[in-house]
Amino acid sequence: MQLAQTGQALGASYRFGERVGSGAAGEVWTVTSTEGRTFAAKILRPEHADDPSLVERFVRERSVLLGLQGSNIVTVRDMVVEGSRLAIVMDYVAGGSLREVVKDVGPLRPADALTVAAEVFDALASAHSKGITHRDIKPDNVLLDQPWPQWSPGDVRVSDFGIADVVGERIRETTGLIGTPQYMPPELISRGRSGPAGDVYSTGVLLYELLAGRTPFAGPGPDFSVAYRHVSSRPPRIPVDDELWAVLDGLLSKDPVGRPTAPEAAAKLRRLAPRLADQAPLPRGEAPTEFDEIERPATLVRGAFSDADLTDLASPPAEGVSTVVPELGEAGNATIARPMPRRELSSRSESAAAAEPVETPFWRTRKALLLAGTAVLLLVAMVVGFVVLAPSGKKADTAVAAERLSTQVAGTAMPTGLSISRSASFEPSSGKVRLTLAYAAQKAPLSGDFLEVIPGLAEADGCPVVTWEGAAVSRNQASITGLDVECGWKLSDLEVPAGGSVEVSAEVAVAPADQQAFDQWLRAGAEATAAAAQDPDVKGTAYPAQRLMGVEVRTPARVVTPSPLKITLLPVWAGGADELNPLYVSPASGRPSQMLTAVTGGEEGLRFSDGCGGALAVDSSGLTVTALQITPQCTVRASVGNFTELQSPAFSITSRESSGE
Structure with a gap:
């Protein structure tokens, strides 16, 4: 993926300015439009752009995000898909984030904290009404039109709506987590999913932080410990007005049903703010070292950990027993989007038994069983792989031509001036086909990626093994290109001069029975390539010279x-x-x-x-x-x-x- 640089174009409508930040999803740059307006662009990280399921999600969410409008929402103006670069262009908000305010100012006056949180809830109410959940509310994603000393009501802007959905869909489908440990709602930890009520909870954590200068469950231990306290511990009481604490406690309810909706929360905070107008900020306090536990902590991410596993994770390990604690991220206030694989954990009953040494035959140990199971799986995989990958030309019951065959299909010019001619020859001695593709251009030079479909000999055959020469070649990925075609290949970095041509060759593991089958095979590849390039349902900018x-x-x-x-x-x-x-x-x-x-x-x-x-x-x-x-x-x-x-x-x-x- 090409790195962004100042002055470089982003699509046809923007030019990069300067890098202004970065996060788990990507880097943030200022960009200037062709009309001279300044926007912010979030460029998704290369590992996200290389994830086919994420790219598909990105394209699918385009219309939803572009349609999300609200006075307290950072509006998405454009979404750019250019090669392997994915970018979300949004309004540029120059006043900084609440993260900087918390760091530089510390606890806010209660009235100011309530006003800011109410405007965050306004943004959430607008998004929730359209079926959009933020999933990563935290001070970093709440921006201000004006720097804090000049701040006034109405300046709050919530950014990154939909980013967590775009980045996290695949994570959630594999029983994983996405979010920021210090702001994760308990249902995300206990069930692996959260909805609008989760946004309300995270905003409650944000309000607590604006009042106290720290999040409710910040304290000793790794990021997993911070996240698990949302499930297992009560938020420590802070010295605020009783009515304010009652509202805050409701926002931080362990049960999503017990929390108010975003509109209800905004109304409660606005009713309460005037009564607290004269109250000074709290002193910044230290995070507690111990927390009050609730009676029945929930199970952590069903499908990833059992109740017994959770008990082991939450309890001090028995002497001589090591417990692997899941790693969620670099820090409790950093967004993570990470799968949570099943871990092998020793239960306390196993630990107690370990205190009395018992000689166990090796063949009955967990290690031996795992090794045996692995061997069986490898054997099965080898057998299946041999059956699936065996070239069709080697089937014992398939007739193969005994003499050399050759065939060709002439290409017709496409609107761009591109024509593709295909010629192929079959050598019985090798049992493979030599395929040559000639790409020719008319008035203008053509370059970039080109699609080529190389099918099996019959519809029932799988895609043949192909060895390429003369180009950088990879499999066509439908989720990235939008072209869902079997046996498709992407030929990259070709440059066809105006009035000239270039050739690419390939060795294909197919063995036709006769000339008719050979002619039909080459023609089928040409027709499948043309049909995919002319599919009216395909969106996106892939393979422009052909499409x-x-x-x-x-x-x-x-x-x-x-x-x-x-x-x-x-x-x-x-x-x-x-x-x-x-x-x-x-x-x-x-x-x-x-x-x-x-x-x-x-x-x-x-x-x-x-x-x-x-x-x-x-x-x-x-x-x-x-x-x-x-x-x-x-x-x-x-x-x-x-x-x-x-x-x-x-x-x-x-x-x-x-x-x-």
């Missing part, structure tokens, strides 16, 4: 003279125009998008021209257009690589005086 069907030229309906004309080039896939991922925006900032480079070779293959008889001026580069003369109807023409006869819908050019009337 781009056209380009739409968009302009504002009216432009004021004299000023630059904003022109947006939208890629048109089989399913229609893609407004979320522009191909190019003029006037441009930063580097051109990867899509534009893939189908035109860069800005060199792009030109605009006047479509209304002198009313527009085009600079010497052919990339920036300025409105010069007033006219009721005008168009701009464009040439984009192999797409040479493009024209925008009509727009008008007016003067500043007439536009203001």
Whole structure:
């Protein structure tokens, strides 16, 4: 994955500014749009971008996150999927986070703490009404429009809605945890899941921290101990007004049903705040070393630990017995998204028995049983692997041609100017096919990733073993590219010159029975590749040289003279125009998008021209257009690589005086 750098383009609409922070999900940068506006962009970490299930979740959540609006919510403005880079573009909030306030200021005046928490609940109420749960409320994710000394009610903004859902879906599906140990609701620890009531609990922890200068369960022990106290311990009482403590205690209820909803919590805090207006902040206190336990702690993440395991984890280990404690994260206030695998733990009854040494034959020990079980599994895996991976050409009951065969399929030009010709030869002595793919371009150079489907000889056959030469090749991942096709391969970093061609070859472990079967096999691969590239249901920007069907030229309906004309080039896939991922925006900032480079070779293959008889001026580069003369109807023409006869819908050019009337 390419690292972000200042001045580098992010998609076609943004340019990186400076790095302003980082977290578990990724880095945060300022970005500048083509209109000159400053936003914040969260660039998901490479390990997340390489996770197919996460990328699929990212794309699926796009419309939900873009539609989440609220006065106390940091609005998501755009979501960029560009190659292996995933970015969430949102409003830039310049006043810092509550984490900095807690660190620099310490405990807040109760009235201020209640006002801030009420606005967090307002944001949650808006999100919960749309079915969106935050899952990681903490001071780091609560931002302020103005720095704390200048802060006023209305300045609270909650960020990172949906990030935990995007990053954590796969974790939760494998009985794991996502969240921050000091702010985790007990049901997340006990059942591995939480909902809107979990957000209410985490905000209760946040309010406690704003009042006391520390979270309720901070104290000695590793991060697991901090997280487990949410399940097993009562929050230590702090010296606040009785009514305030009653509200806070309700927010921190172990039972999700016992907590108020977000709107109810906001209303309670606002009713209480005026009565506490004259109260001073509490002194910052030290975290307690001991906690009052509740009577029946819940089970930790069902499916990962049993009740007996939990008892061992929560109790001091018996003498001579080591207990493996799960590691949740680097620190109690750091977000974690980590699977919780089953651990082998000794129960207290086993520990007591261990005090009286008993000679046990090795074959009956746990270690021997595990070794035996592992051996059986390996044997089964070897047998299954041999059956599954055995090349189809080696089947004893399958007829194989006895003479050399050859076949070819000529390619027809695609809208981008790409054509793919396929030729293949079969050598009986090797039992394999030699396949050659020739990629040719017309007016514009083509580059990037190319899709190739190499099927088995028959529909019932699995995908054959393929050994590639002449390109960097990997399996097509449907969750990343959006193309769900069997036996698909991604050929990367190819560069096809304008008017020229390049070849890639492969050795394929198939053995056709005769010429007809050989012809049918090669034709089936070509047809499957074309069908996948032209699937109207596929979203995303993968394989643009094969999938781009056209380009739409968009302009504002009216432009004021004299000023630059904003022109947006939208890629048109089989399913229609893609407004979320522009191909190019003029006037441009930063580097051109990867899509534009893939189908035109860069800005060199792009030109605009006047479509209304002198009313527009085009600079010497052919990339920036300025409105010069007033006219009721005008168009701009464009040439984009192999797409040479493009024209925008009509727009008008007016003067500043007439536009203001």
